[in-house]
């Protein structure tokens with residue numbers, strides 16, 4: 186019973202988040218917006234981040250170099266593996282020890298994973314900020330600013346709350362706020 190109450194709560198909260206997003210950004214969510222409301226389905230729905238391909242600039246190259254120098258992808262993958270192992274253990278425990286049906290176990294896993302995903306996004310965001318700080322040091326303020334402006338044009342401007350739930354990348358508004366102390370683009 187608790188499981189189904191929590192799932193209903195999830196749908197309600199996601200609906201509120203979606204309506205808030207549509208009102209603040211004045212952008213249509215399309216079919217993905219509906220799919221994001223459905224438990225389990227929303228685990229695999231992709232979130233488009235850009236309207237058009239962002240141009241490569243020296244800042245972007247240095248940002249990627251920052252990821253490499255700081256060993257970000259290996260840390261990210263290690264964390265994914267750790268989460269996956271916990272998930273498999275949890276699933277196995279629910280089915281074998283507690284004798285829950287596989288379907289119910291999957292739904293519980295889906296719910297329990299929500300805060301973990303939030304934490305993972307937060308972790309990724311910090312990596313992005315670190316890579317930005319690295320690039321900023323390498324190319325200087327003016328180039329960083331120009332790059333942020335170019336990226337902002339290509340980006341779909343999600344709000345901070347929405348992005349923190351659904352995106353592994355912080356928005357340009359947040360990134361520019363961090364390195365330039367000035368918000369570029371976004372909400």
Ligand SMILES: [Zn+2]
Pocket residue numbers: 248249252313316
């Ligand atoms: Zn990055």
